[in-house]
Amino acid sequence: MTTTSSSTVERAFRAALYAGTDDTLDTGASLLAADPEADGELGRRGREFVATAWRRGWQPADVVRIVRRELDEVHVRLVAALIREQAPYDGPRGPRWSAQLAELPTAPPPRTDRFTRATAVLELYRLLLRLPPLEPLDPADAAPGGSAPAAGSGRARPESRVLTRVRALLAKAEATGYPEEAEALTAKAQELMARHSIDEALLAARTPGDGSGTGAPGACRIGVDPPYEQAKAVLLDAVATANHCRAVWNEALGFSTVVGFAPDLEAVELLYASLLVQAESAMTRAEAAQRAGGRKRTKAFRQSFLAAYAHRIGTRLAAAAEHAGTEVGEADARDLLPALASREAAVTERLDRMFPETTTTRLRGVNDAAGWTEGARAADRAQVRARPRLG
Structure with missing residues (x-):
């Protein structure tokens, strides 16, 4: 210089x-x-x-x-x-x-x-x-030199075989041209993610301080891109809640911060991305049917479609998550409830530290009845409920 x-x-x-x-x-x-x-x-x-x-x-x-x-x-x-x-x-x-x-x-x-x-x-x-x-997502991000965390922090854990299978299932669901096949693949992926979360919670409860990385919640940011950001943020919030995470949307900067344990964060990222692809594909088909019936494609239709999709998916994901918890054995059940309660408290405490002040917002522009009906139907076809145990 x-x-x-x-x-x-x-x-x-x-x-x-x-x-x-x-x-x-x-x-x-x-x-x-x-x-x-x-x-x-x-x-x-x-x-x-x-x-x-x-x-x-x-x-x-x-x-x-x-x-x-x-x-x-x-x-x-x-x-x-x-x-x-x-x-x-x-x-x-x-x-x-x-x-x-x-x-x-x-x-x-x-x-x-x-x-x-x-x-x-x-x-x-x-x-x-x-x-x-x-808000720093990791203590190392706030350090002046960005130093790496101590060994055993869990940040270098390889992706589990379960999440590798989930990733493959969702990729197939997005690629197939047959709605029934996409529904079955997505449902199977959701089932695997729910089981994986339960297994991680039980492992952490039974082996405290084992350095597996499950001892404290983390956070990640997921982009919420235009158009129809509000409806997409609602969808992400629904996916996060069903997977034992919490999401806070930053509308001005175009992302949501999701707080949760590492396996659950990975599940949220995978499922949200896949459901968004599937929702947009279903919306395209619904719009084609609307045009065939003589109705013009409108912004209000798309906004209402995605809002209904997010609302219905949230309800069904929550039911699927609850159902997955009832399938554990009696011995596991005794450990599972306190383990999940402890993890939920840890996630809430981390969220409150990161975001001491948050506000709620209402969805705007949800006033197209046809869009809402088609969006709800598309969410119903996603079949995210828990399925019988795999052999």
């Missing part, structure tokens, strides 16, 4: 990052475009912005999501490159963080003239500079 390049970057930042107008953005981009030697310092400052985001509680997927939501694809590619460049300096962060790094877009930013690229970089930095603090 030379004094000249550092001065160029500082002048560009003063012009573009804090005033926030197109004219000042052009001024900053012009300064950077005229000084190729400033590129190295510009990249270093970008990595600093990324590191600051980590200290504020953000994670790679969160940053990519907000950049995609607020800016364009070129900015997504730029921030993905910055995150990868910063990664060697972050230290170990655990499997969930590593998975987010592995899912970063790999396409490089498009080749453009220097002024256009500098403009995009400054637009990205302006957004990164203004990211608000988030």
Whole structure:
């Protein structure tokens, strides 16, 4: 870094990052475009912005999501490159963080003239500079250096065979063109997840302090993308509740934070993603039937459809979870109820610490009777109730 390049970057930042107008953005981009030697310092400052985001509680997927939501694809590619460049300096962060790094877009930013690229970089930095603090999902995320947790924290546990089977079942459910097959696959996946959660709770109750990672709840963020964010947030909340988790929706930033034990969080992520795909597929079929009957496709129909789907799915998931708990043996049942009560209390305590103040909201725009009816029917066809035990 030379004094000249550092001065160029500082002048560009003063012009573009804090005033926030197109004219000042052009001024900053012009300064950077005229000084190729400033590129190295510009990249270093970008990595600093990324590191600051980590200290504020953000994670790679969160940053990519907000950049995609607020800016364009070129900015997504730029921030993905910055995150990868910063990664060697972050230290170990655990499997969930590593998975987010592995899912970063790999396409490089498009080749453009220097002024256009500098403009995009400054637009990205302006957004990164203004990211608000988030609730840390893990104590390591709040530490200045982002140090890794102590050995035995459970963050490096491999995915269980049950969740591998669940993932495969839901992938088949999403891919099949036959609704009955999708229903059966989803129901089988839900059954396996419910059993897995019960097994984990019993194991934790009988082997306290075994270092398995089930001793304390964790948290993750799941994107809730437009359109119809409210209905999708309700669906996610229903899935979380049925799987012994709690969800808090951040409407402004486009995600929900889900608090729960590690196996349950994985189940929520898998089932929510699959149900969302299946709901949108069912909505497309319902809209086609509506058009065939002479009715135009409307926003109100889609909003009402997804709201009804979320409401009905929540009811049925809760019933399935309750039914799964009744299938355990008598000896297990004596341990299960206090184990589940203890885990629920731990999840609630963690949620209250992360979010001491929350509010409730009502769904808006749910006023299409046909949409509500079709959404409820689609949820009924999902058949998420518990099934007989597998052999």
